[in-house]
Amino acid sequence: MLRAWYAFRYWLTVYARTWRGTIVISVANPVLFLLGIGIGLGHLVDHGHSMTLGGVSYTAFFAPGLLAASAMQTGFIEGGGRVAGAAGSVGAYRTAVTTPLEPSEIMAGHLLFITFRVLTSSAVFVAVMAVFGIGAGWWVLAALPAALLTGLAFGAPTAAWAVGVRSIRNTQTLYRFVLMPMYMFSGTFFALSQLPRGVRLVASALPLSQGVALCRSLTLGTASAPTVAARVGYLLAFVVAGICVARITYRRRLHG
Amino acid sequence: MPPFRAVDGIDFEFGRGEVFGFLGPNGAGKSSTMRMLGATSPVSAGTLRVLGMDPAEKGPEIRARIGVVPQDDCLDRELTVRENLFVYGRYFGLAKNVIRERIAGLLAFAQLEEQADAQVETLSGGMRRRLTIARSLINQPEILLLDEPTTGLDPQARHVLWDRLYRLKRDGVTLIITTHYMDEAEQLCDRLAVMDGGKIVAEGSPRELIDAHVTREVLELRFPADDQAEVAERLRAAQLGERIELLPDRVVVYADDGETVLVAVHGMSLAPITALVRRATLEDVFLKLTGRSLID
Numbered sequence A: 001m002l003r004a005w006y007a008f009r010y011w012l013t014v015y016a017r018t019w020r021g022t023i024v025i026s027v028a029n030p031v032l033f034l035l036g037i038g039i040g041l042g043h044l045v046d047h048g049h050s051m052t053l054g055g056v057s058y059t060a061f062f063a064p065g066l067l068a069a070s071a072m073q074t075g076f077i078e079g080g081g082r083v084a085g086a087a088g089s090v091g092a093y094r095t096a097v098t099t100p101l102e103p104s105e106i107m108a109g110h111l112l113f114i115t116f117r118v119l120t121s122s123a124v125f126v127a128v129m130a131v132f133g134i135g136a137g138w139w140v141l142a143a144l145p146a147a148l149l150t151g152l153a154f155g156a157p158t159a160a161w162a163v164g165v166r167s168i169r170n171t172q173t174l175y176r177f178v179l180m181p182m183y184m185f186s187g188t189f190f191a192l193s194q195l196p197r198g199v200r201l202v203a204s205a206l207p208l209s210q211g212v213a214l215c216r217s218l219t220l221g222t223a224s225a226p227t228v229a230a231r232v233g234y235l236l237a238f239v240v241a242g243i244c245v246a247r248i249t250y251r252r253r254l255h256g
Numbered sequence B: 001m002p003p004f005r006a007v008d009g010i011d012f013e014f015g016r017g018e019v020f021g022f023l024g025p026n027g028a029g030k031s032s033t034m035r036m037l038g039a040t041s042p043v044s045a046g047t048l049r050v051l052g053m054d055p056a057e058k059g060p061e062i063r064a065r066i067g068v069v070p071q072d073d074c075l076d077r078e079l080t081v082r083e084n085l086f087v088y089g090r091y092f093g094l095a096k097n098v099i100r101e102r103i104a105g106l107l108a109f110a111q112l113e114e115q116a117d118a119q120v121e122t123l124s125g126g127m128r129r130r131l132t133i134a135r136s137l138i139n140q141p142e143i144l145l146l147d148e149p150t151t152g153l154d155p156q157a158r159h160v161l162w163d164r165l166y167r168l169k170r171d172g173v174t175l176i177i178t179t180h181y182m183d184e185a186e187q188l189c190d191r192l193a194v195m196d197g198g199k200i201v202a203e204g205s206p207r208e209l210i211d212a213h214v215t216r217e218v219l220e221l222r223f224p225a226d227d228q229a230e231v232a233e234r235l236r237a238a239q240l241g242e243r244i245e246l247l248p249d250r251v252v253v254y255a256d257d258g259e260t261v262l263v264a265v266h267g268m269s270l271a272p273i274t275a276l277v278r279r280a281t282l283e284d285v286f287l288k289l290t291g292r293s294l295i296d
């Protein structure tokens, strides 16, 4: 496991040179989105009927949803394009395999780095939420591990898939046709209860919906232990399944 | 379709301090063999021992004691020369100060001291290759695997690189090299395995291979393209040399004494456009064994 740490350290070193480029998409965009949509659109929505939002302001409703959606996006980008690039013929994994590192250690090190990326960008977002007084006091801090779990529920399965991908363009296709719709229909922008019953059932089974609901209920202090446990279990299943599959796909691609 | 066999039942052995080469054209299975030796690709059948260990069981232990120079450099474009060496050393769990010390020596060895803080992007092809070799030495390996170390380099850069490899050999590092350049194989290798289509077709020292498979000299004759086949027939009928090979652009006669054969050719009132007598090379060995040329 020490060698997984070496792999993590490698990604940190590279990140120390390149982090500026990632700040826009994983921190600045969500914060601007929060300010623009939350406060601008919220002004309109709050004058209508906000009861479907559980009696909270639109900003307080939207912010934790956006936190979860951004965590998903960071998990996906780090686990998708970056992994596919590293697994390519001149990628970073090609160098790592010639050292004592085993494929599973290369994988674990990269998942640690994805953890780091989701955690740090979510932490900035949570701090902004706290500054704006969103959430029920300290409860907003509980949304941070929930966001991390959401990010990993996407990062781990995505990495398991992306390590076998031959063209980075495939990760962009997946982003456009799977991630973006999920972003829109997982209750980030509106309450799922507003949807027709059939659509609602499908939408609430999406992992992002569970992540959004988890972040939101914790932020607003409305969470109950059984639902939190169920949602955590659901997301954790994606993380564990992702890791199990990744152990196989990493070995297949890197020691093929 | 049956699964493709990139490497099909090869048998070889190399000893400490030796320079062992795999000579073969593109697609011969050289890189696949190197990945198995480097414990990054499983051996599907047969036995392989590297440093006395089984790669299936002791991959990390083997990789800790060997160095690998892959066919593609795989350097980090975002990092400088020094940083590339540093992050690689960290993969081996080496302490920072140990790595820094070794980097100083390796930069000197690779003649990259002036480029130490340059981005990899700005290096020439030869410099990148030397950096990749320096990187592979960070763990002070006992065996160094070099997959086509000089492919794509200009003649001068190749000579600089060969010179560095001689130094490693002198220092007692076992070198395993793949190449499709017969001059490289002749220059560097104590012993060679000639590969084609995933198989080893011959093995021995460059000298032994030439002695065993071809004559001492070779006479190359060029005739007008339309006449070549007919001329080759006439030479065969006259039983000149030991063997006659008809290539698209020339007729090749294998003989221990090329000059004598050339005189005989003129005696048959044949008038080649050009005639050249040269020493036989590994290229001729390859042609003899496979009926094809090394570089297509």
Ligand SMILES: Nc1ncnc2c1ncn2[C@@H]1O[C@H](COP(=O)(O)OP(=O)(O)O)[C@@H](O)[C@H]1O
Pocket: A256, B004, B005, B006, B024, B025, B026, B027, B028, B029, B030, B031, B032, B033
């Ligand atoms: N992962 C792979 N899957 C299928 N075929 C492969 C794979 N790797 C190599 N090959 C094929 O195996 C043959 C040998 O490849 P390689 O070992 O790279 O040869 P060389 O290094 O001598 O050029 C080639 O025909 C190549 O296309």
Ligand SMILES: [Mg+2]
Pocket: B030, B031, B032, B071, B147, B148
């Ligand atoms: Mg090759």
